[in-house]
Amino acid sequence: MTRPKQITISPVVARAEGSLLLIPLGDVHWGQRDTDRTTFLRSLDRIKTSGAWWLGMGDLVECVVSMRPPGAIFEQDLTPDEQFGQVEQLLKPIAPQCLGLIEGNHDSRIRKATGYN
Numbered sequence: 001m002t003r004p005k006q007i008t009i010s011p012v013v014a015r016a017e018g019s020l021l022l023i024p025l026g027d028v029h030w031g032q033r034d035t036d037r038t039t040f041l042r043s044l045d046r047i048k049t050s051g052a053w054w055l056g057m058g059d060l061v062e063c064v065v066s067m068r069p070p071g072a073i074f075e076q077d078l079t080p081d082e083q084f085g086q087v088e089q090l091l092k093p094i095a096p097q098c099l100g101l102i103e104g105n106h107d108s109r110i111r112k113a114t115g116y117n
Helices: 037-050 080-097 105-114
Strands: 022-025 053-056 098-101
Touching: 022 037, 037 080, 053 080, 080 098
Parallel strands: 022 053, 053 098
Antiparallel strands: none
């Protein structure tokens, strides 16, 4: 039996032949008023320009749709529809490089409250 080819995961853009650049995207909370949008947009640009693969690690949007946790619904500067729409548009250009999406706790709450996944 032959062994599968070894793949090296490296966090640097300049990489050796046969290595893979994987950028995790998670806990962005797009729509929360204190979200660091600049860093997220830089990460998206790095994925585009480097040809890196990415993995959605959950909670890309804030989308608080109830009073749990208390007061969090008022810490959003975008509606849930705006949050989903904007993130969808931002991710479209790099969608072919996505290895998968993991559900976060905000994603789970949205799914349970609305059925939207």
